[in-house]
Amino acid sequence: MGQLTRTIALVGMMGAGKSSIGRRLAARMGVGFHDADHAIEAAAGRPISAIFAEYGESAFRDCERKVIARLLDREPHILATGGGAFMSEATRARLAEKSVTVWLRAPLDILFARVKRKGDRPLLKTPNPRETLEKLLCEREPTYALADLIIDSEDAPHAEAVEKLMTVLTEKGIWQP
Numbered sequence: 001m002g003q004l005t006r007t008i009a010l011v012g013m014m015g016a017g018k019s020s021i022g023r024r025l026a027a028r029m030g031v032g033f034h035d036a037d038h039a040i041e042a043a044a045g046r047p048i049s050a051i052f053a054e055y056g057e058s059a060f061r062d063c064e065r066k067v068i069a070r071l072l073d074r075e076p077h078i079l080a081t082g083g084g085a086f087m088s089e090a091t092r093a094r095l096a097e098k099s100v101t102v103w104l105r106a107p108l109d110i111l112f113a114r115v116k117r118k119g120d121r122p123l124l125k126t127p128n129p130r131e132t133l134e135k136l137l138c139e140r141e142p143t144y145a146l147a148d149l150i151i152d153s154e155d156a157p158h159a160e161a162v163e164k165l166m167t168v169l170t171e172k173g174i175w176q177p
């Protein structure tokens with residue numbers, strides 16, 4: 001059994017693979033996995049889409065900030081954040097203090113191909129979701145670039161991204177096999 005010295009927080013756009021790759025990475029390491037979106041849903045007792053519809057985005061963001069702060073107090077684990085979480089300065093400060101942040105980077109075409117399969121992302125319920133995703137990507141990219149590490153999440157099997165993460169985290173001594 002290896003040891004994870006710090007929580008690994010995955011950041012990046014919707015469709016980057018934070019949730020699916022994060023879960024696989026945690027299973028591969030044998031450490032805990034938390035998905036901030038799931039924790040928010042559990043706290044609110046309703047799905048993300050209903051939180052947006054009933055309370056609005058700013059209430060969702062408040063909840064997201066608190067939930068991530070709470071998760072960061074747990075033992076080192078893999079944390080999948082939601083795509084907008086890293087835009088909060090307060091959340092970025094907490095993540096910097098208590099985790100190693102990894103931007104899972106992917107180009108627009110790949111992101112859109114992945115998110116269009118599922119219609120559960122409230123921010124993309126617009127007349128032209130591809131354009132909306134592109135706008136968000138342009139706005140957010142400079143902030144994602146502030147993450148400690150960058151891993152490309154290309155059009156390859158999940159396992160490939162997991163292996164890349166394992167390699168980089170081992171090199172940095174954050175994962176000690």
Ligand SMILES: Nc1ncnc2c1ncn2[C@@H]1O[C@H](COP(=O)(O)OP(=O)(O)O)[C@@H](O)[C@H]1O
Binds near residue numbers: 114115153
């Ligand atoms: N590297 C990848 N290769 C193939 N499919 C992927 C990859 N990463 C993510 N996906 C798929 O894209 C969709 C969105 O991924 P998800 O993990 O929910 O992203 P995020 O949490 O960053 O929004 C899922 O159906 C997932 O299986």
Ligand SMILES: O=C(O)C1=C[C@@H](OP(=O)(O)O)[C@@H](O)[C@H](O)C1
Binds near residue numbers: 081082084121
């Ligand atoms: O980019 C965003 O602002 C959002 C991303 C979603 O998470 P994923 O990035 O896991 O899809 C979810 O938190 C919510 O729909 C808002």
Ligand SMILES: [Mg+2]
Binds near residue numbers: 080
């Ligand atoms: Mg997710």
